[in-house]
Amino acid sequence: xxxxxxxxxxxxxxxxxxxxxxxxxxxxxxxxxxxxxxxxxxxxxxxxxxxxxxxxxxxxxxxxxxxxxxxxxxxxxxxxxxxxxxxxxxxxxxxxxxxxxxxxxxxxxxxxxxxxxxxxxxxxxxxxxxxxxxxxxxxxxxxxxxxxxxxxxxxxxxxxxxxxxxxxxxxxxxxxxxxxxxxxxx
Numbered sequence: 001x002x003x004x005x006x007x008x009x010x011x012x013x014x015x016x017x018x019x020x021x022x023x024x025x026x027x028x029x030x031x032x033x034x035x036x037x038x039x040x041x042x043x044x045x046x047x048x049x050x051x052x053x054x055x056x057x058x059x060x061x062x063x064x065x066x067x068x069x070x071x072x073x074x075x076x077x078x079x080x081x082x083x084x085x086x087x088x089x090x091x092x093x094x095x096x097x098x099x100x101x102x103x104x105x106x107x108x109x110x111x112x113x114x115x116x117x118x119x120x121x122x123x124x125x126x127x128x129x130x131x132x133x134x135x136x137x138x139x140x141x142x143x144x145x146x147x148x149x150x151x152x153x154x155x156x157x158x159x160x161x162x163x164x165x166x167x168x169x170x171x172x173x174x175x176x177x178x179x180x181x182x183x184x185x186x
Contacts (some may be wrong), residue, residue: 007170008058013153015161017140020133021035024126028119034085035038036129041081046074047182049083049093053110058147058171063182079107082131084124085113091115094128099141104132106142110149121151125159147171 027033038045047070050062062070074081074095084092092111099105109128111120132140142161144152157163174182 007172010058010146010147010169010171012143012145012169013163014141014143014165014167015156015163015170016142017129017159017161018138019160021126021129021160024130025122027123031118031120032087033091033120034088035082035124036085037131038081038083040075041083043070043074043108044153044185046049046070046081047185049090050108051182052090052112053092054108056113058169058173059108059110063174064124064178080131082128082134083109084120086118086120088096089114092120092124094131096128098135098137102138104137104140106132106136106140109142116149121155122159126153129159145169147173
């Protein structure tokens with residue numbers, strides 16, 4: 001916590017990958033998973049996924065957006081969202097965004113609490129990477145920060161990403177009033 005500000009300090013690491021993975025990790029045994037691309041995701045469902053996946057890691061930015069602002073991002077033709085379900089229930093998501101002709105960004109990637117610790121992270125990241133590399137790109141980027149899951153940075157590097165930049169950030173956690181507003185929204 002930054003003294004007297006109510007904000008959290010984080011170091012953001014930007015990583016890039018310039019070629020698709022040579023081998024994709026296998027889905028763990030006895031896991032019944034589906035991964036579906038969601039076109040025009042309903043905003044309430046997007047917010048639910050975002051909150052359930054990112055609340056422990058201080059994903060707050062998109063929760064503070066008004067509907068029109070959020071819709072402009074997640075419904076943009078350059079954005080692709082895939083939802084992971086385990087045994088028929090939502091368990092994770094990833095969001096890709098085409099930043100330019102040659103670059104795709106893995107904007108959000110994560111698993112819900114009930115899906116963590118089951119060996120899915122590496123497989124799921126492989127699926128996200130292949131979804132990105134199915135487009136004619138030469139570079140895939142992702143960022144993580146020191147407030148994220150401790151395995152995030154090592155996982156990205158294990159899957160072929162290399163750091164290219166770092167910066168400092170301040171994250172303002174949601175207030176109780178903001179949380180209540182999110183729960184009461186449609």
